[in-house]
Amino acid sequence: MEKFDVVVIGGGPGGYPAAIRAAQLGARVALVEKELVGGTCLNWGCIPTKTLLACSELYWHAKHGSDKGVSAKDISFDYAAMAARKDSVVEKLRTGVGQLLKGNGVTVLEGLGSFENRNRIKIVKGTETTQVEANGTIIATGSISAVPGFIPKHERVLESRGFLGLTRLPASLLVLGGGVIGCEFACMAAQLGVKVTIVEMLEDILFMLDTDVRREVRRRMEQEFGIRILTGKPLEKIKADASKVSGSFGDEALSADMLLVSVGRRPVSQELNLAAAGLAANEKGFIPVDAYCRTAAATICAIGDVTAGSTQLAHAATAQGVTAAENLLRPKRVAAETLVPACIFTSPEIGSVGMTEQAAKQKNVPVVVGKFPFAALGKAMTMGDTAGFVKWLADEKTGRLLGAHAVGPHATELISQAAVAIRAELTVDELGRTIHCHPTLSESWMEAAHAVHGECIHAAPKRKAK
Amino acid sequence: MAQIVEMPKLSQTMEEGSIVKWRKKEGEPVKKGDIIFEIETDKAVIEVECFFEGTLLKIIVPEGQVVPVAATVGFIGTPGEKLPDVVPPPAPAPKAEPAQAQPAAAPAAAAQATSAAPAPSGMAQPRAKPAAPSAPARLAISPRARALVKVSAIDPSRIKGTGPGGRIVEEDVEAYLQQHHYADLKISPAAKKLAISEGVDILRVKGTGTSGRIMTHDVERAVAEKPKAMSKMRQVIAQRLTESFTSTPHFYVTVGADMTGLMTFRQELKAAGKTFTVTDFILEAVILSLKEMPIVNSYTDGRSTMWRGTVELGMAVALEQGLVVPVIKNAEDLSMTELHDVSQGLAARAREGKLLPDEMTGSSFTVSNMGMMNVENFHAIINPGEGAILAVASTIPQPVVRDGKIVIRSIMKMTLSVDHRIVDGSNAANFANLVKAKLEDVQLWKSLTL
16 A cells, blocks of 8 residues: 555645645655646636636726727627636646646545545545555645525526536526625626626625725626625525526515526535544534644644635635645644735725724724725826725734725735735834835825824825814 | 812721722812722722812822822812822822921821831831832933833843943943844834833743744733732732731641531521521521630730630621621621621622721631532631631532431531631530531521521
C-alpha cells in the first residue's frame, strides 16, 4: 500500500493549495479528487461566473455609453459564445492547476475519498478501489448547493452549477434566495436583458451587510437593471411544467421561464465515513475544527466550506489549507487567519472586511465611522461611475481600524488594502496620513479616514449638530 | 452662603471613608433626601442622603480618595455663588491648617487632621495604610522627558535620573530607550495607542504577533493583568482575616447532625402556615448552646479572657463585593418568630447594601452557613473579637447506620472553629455536639414553635 505524509481529500481552492504547500515543505503528498481539480470555485463558481459577468458588463456598458460620448448601434450578444469563452478560461486555469500539482510532485488520485480508519484512506473510482496510508489528512471536500425537498426536480429548476451549464439564457428568471450567489446571477442575467425577480425570505437581500451598503446595490439592481426584489416572505407552491415555473409570494402569483435556487450551500461530509476516523460532523454536516484547523483527531485537519463556522469563501479556504499543511508538518502551530475579506460581484460591487456597523451595535463595541462617497471622488467621476461609498469603522478610544466596507466601482479590488490595514492594526490617523495616488479610487479610503474626525479635504464640512 | 457637604460619620468607629460614586454631577440641582453620593467605609458601601436644597456647586473630593470624617467633600448653594477656598484634603497628609475659611467645619477637620496625619518620620507607624491610588508619589521628571515617556508608552519610575536631585531628564529617557532596544521593538500602531491611553509599559508586554510584534490583544492582556487597587472593603477583609488566622491558634471539630426529623417537622410547620428557614433553626440551636456554654461566647486577646453576658450573634452574608457579618443583638432574648424576622431583615438589608456600620460590629459568635452552596464540609476563620465560629455545610442524604441497619438520612456537617487559647478540645467537642443534639431534638422545636 502506498504511503503518504499528507493526503488531501478534495482538490478545490482549499485542497490544492494545501497539497502544494505540503509538497513545498518536503512531504510526500496525495490529492484525492472525485471530479475536477480546482473544485467548485474554478469549475462551477467564482471563475465561470466572473467570466460571464465580464461579458455581461461589457455588453451593458456598450449599450449605455452614450453619456460618455460613445454610442454603438445594433449591439448584440451571443450567449453561447460567452459560455464557450467561459469554458475555455476555466479549462486553461484547470490545466494550470494540474501542472502546478505535477510540478510540485503531488500525486493526484482520482476518485471518491473516504476514511477506512484514522490513517487509511479508501479511494473509489467506478469499480476500482485503492487504499493509501496517510500520516496526516486534510479534509477539503467543500460544499454544494442546497436544494430543499419542496423544490420540484425539473429541467426548468436549476442551482448555480446547472445554470452555468446553459448555452442559452431564459427570457425570464425567478431567483430563490437573495444571498451572494442569487444577487450575482441576477445582475449578470439582468444586464443581458433577462427579466429577473428575486424572492428573499429575510427582510432584505444580502442581509449580513449594513443597510447603507445594501441600499446602494439594491438601487442599481432595481432602478437600472429592472430587477424585481421581493423580500420578507417565502416563495411557496413552487411548480414547474413544460412551459414555465410558477410560485406564489404571499397573494401574488409569480412565474418565469426558469427558477434559480440559491438558498445556501451545504457541506460535503456524508461520503467521508468520518466515523471510521473517530470523527463526527455536527447536525448540519459541518466538521468542527479548532483555531489551528484541527479536528478532534490529532492528525486530521479540515478546512474551507466543510468546516463549522466557515465563511464559505474560496480565499478563506486557501489560507486555511496552507495553515493546515504547515501545522501538520511543522513543529510550531499557528492559528488560521480570522480576518477574511469578502467580495460580492454584484453591480455595483461590494467589498467588506472586519466588523460591520450592525455587528458593532449588537456587540456594544463603541466605534466611530468615517464614510466617503464616490460621488465626491475625482476618479469615480472621470469613470462616470459614482454610485456607492467606502467607510471605515474604528475603535472610539484608540482609532484602531476595525472594519471596512466598500460598495461601488472596483470595490472587490479596493477591499484588500483595507484588509492589510486592519490586520496590521493601523489606526485611522495612520491610514489618513498614508499618501494615496491621485486620481484613483483608492483615495476614497484616505478620505474616509479623514471623515472619521470630520476632516475631509474633499467633502463639505459637517454642520455641527445642536 | 454655600453649604458644606462633609464626609459623614456613620458609626462610632468610623474614622475615614471614600466616596465610591458621586450620584450628582457638578451643576446638578439636589433636593433634601436625594442620594448625593455613595461612600465606602471599612464595613460596606452606603448611600448618603443630602441635607440641603440647592445646586451641587463643586465636588472637592473625587471618587476613590480616602478622606477623614467631617472633611469637606463638596459645596451646595446657588449657581454663581462664590465658594470659600478649600484645599482638597490630600489623602496621606492633610495640611496643618485645613480649610480656614470654613469655621463650622474647622475644629472637626483639625481634630481629624492630627489623628489622621502620619507619625513623624523615624517613629514606627502602628498601622501603615497603603497610599491612596489617586495620589502616587510625585516623580521628579522634566516636562520634555515626561512627554517622551508618554509617547513611548513606558514606565518612568524605572528610569534612573541624572538631573539635579536625581531628576529624570530627556537624555535619561533616551538612554533608557536605547538600553532596552526600544527602536527594535515591533508594535502595531493601535496597540501603541492603547498602551499610551491605558498607561501600560510597552517594554513589559510580550508580543504574540508575527515575529513577536506587539498586537492590541497583547496590550489588552497587560491591561487586564495590571494590579488593581482592592476596594476598601476587601482591604479590611484581607487585613482582618490575616490578623485572625495568623494570630489565633485555630482548632477544628466536625460533627454531622441528622436533619431528617427537623426537615420533616419544618415542612409540617410550613403546611400549617409557619415558615422558618433552616438557618433559623441553626441560629436558635447555637443561641441555646451558647447560653449553656458561655466559654464559647467569650474571647481573648492573649492576656485576659473577656466574658460576654449576651449573645451577639453574627451571621455571615455573602455579597458580590465580599462577605458581611450583620449582628443579631441580644439574640438570647428573641423568640423563634422574632429571630426569623430579625435575621431575614438583616440579610435583606445586607444584600441591598443598606446595613449601617453599627449593625455589623460587636458580634460574640458567628454562624457561616454555606448550606445552599452544595459543600460537604468547610472550615471558617474566626472573626477578630470572637472566640469561635460555626461553619455549616449542606444537608446531604447519606447512608448511615441506625439500629444496626444502613438507612438513608439527611446529614448536615458542621465544623466549629475555636480559639484554642481559651476553648479546649473537649469544650469544642461538647459544644458541637450540643448544637447537633438540639438540631436533632424535634420535641424541642415543637415546644419552641407552637
